[in-house]
Amino acid sequence: MEKVLHVQALTKQYRNGRGVEDVCFDVYKGDVYGLFGPNGAGKTTVLKVITGLCIADKGTVQLFGHRIRDQFETAMERVSAVIETAIAYDYMSGAENLRLVSRFYPDLPKGRIDEVLEQVGLTSYQYEKVSQYSLGMKQRLALAASLLSHPRLLIWDEPTNGLDIEGMVEVRRLIQRLAREQEITFLISSHMIHEMEQICNRVGFIYKGKLFRQGNLKELLNDHQTLEQIYLNEIQGIKEGNPDASYLRQSVE
Structure with missing residues (x-):
């Protein structure tokens, strides 16, 4: 192994x-x-x-x-990680938060944000403000952010x-x-x-x-x-x- x-x-x-x-x-x-x-x-x-x-x-x-x-x-x-509290900007949408994170990965393929949103089941909620997300949705958003780089x-x-x-x-x-x-x-x-x-x-x-x-x-x-x-x-x-x-x-x- x-x-x-x-x-x-x-x-x-x-x-x-x-x-x-x-x-x-x-x-x-x-x-x-x-x-x-x-x-x-x-x-x-x-x-x-x-x-x-x-x-x-x-x-x-x-x-x-x-x-x-x-x-x-x-x-x-x-490697990707979520340590302690998952942090996102409440005044931004889920998709906007992911676009902000994506700036750390200049070679990220086009459409990757859509892919990770679908993987974690947030496609239908991507344009909602994070302030409207449940705690479980915020956890899924944190997971989506950690998946962007294909860890x-x-x-x-x-x-x-x-x-x-x-x-x-x-x-x-x-x-x-x-x-x-x-x-x-x-x-x-x-x-x-x-x-x-x-x-x-x-x-x-x-x-x-x-x-x-x-x-x-x-x-x-x-x-x-x-x-x-x-x-x-x-x-x-x-x-x-x-x-x-x-x-x-x-x-x-």
């Missing part, structure tokens, strides 16, 4: 003592890899380091075989955060369809474990800045537990000092 993302011993500590320590995982072509953990666990920090929004204290990050520390532009050529890896922080059940289903189906039809690899983060179970084929659990278990979803669920049960059992073991619930334990891939 082609390795799209390689993260090794990633460490980033902030002055308040929070951060991440020795995070290691790989994402392969075709994956929808979910990074799960509670708020404040370190998910966004990991994604920010991967995308160059902050610098790690130590560790290695490679995208498509290129290290972001000294080959950043080459590493990010086929092969899309990194999305909390894609279903704040959405109602219909919005969650919309975003979930979009991710699954784009992964299947466009062969886009996804790295997503979430604190909503039931969504992870329905979207991802591989997951990693992060708690207090450490990635303590990861693996193929089917392998993790081979004893018919839910991801929620697995996570709670692991966290309880960590709190009680159970050596069987050790950090960095991986399932068979």
Whole structure:
């Protein structure tokens, strides 16, 4: 399998003592890899380091075989990301927002904006002001913007955060369809474990800045537990000092 993302011993500590320590995982072509953990666990920090929004204290990050520390532009050529809040200008229409973003890509093919609007189901709403969009529509607009450059890896922080059940289903189906039809690899983060179970084929659990278990979803669920049960059992073991619930334990891939 082609390795799209390689993260090794990633460490980033902030002055308040929070951060991440020795995070290691790989994402392969075709994956929808979910990074799960509670708020404040370190998910966004990991994604920010991967995308160059902050610098790690130590560790290695490679995208498509290129290290972001000294080959950043080459590493990010086929990567797009939505980190934290999806931002758009409310006083502009959806199409106008996308035209603004398209200026960053001078070689963008004519008609690409129409293509991504159709992919995310916003063609009928492209001339409406974003102020009239629902939260789910704003998420889809952010996804459309991230698709403009034909990314092969899309990194999305909390894609279903704040959405109602219909919005969650919309975003979930979009991710699954784009992964299947466009062969886009996804790295997503979430604190909503039931969504992870329905979207991802591989997951990693992060708690207090450490990635303590990861693996193929089917392998993790081979004893018919839910991801929620697995996570709670692991966290309880960590709190009680159970050596069987050790950090960095991986399932068979």
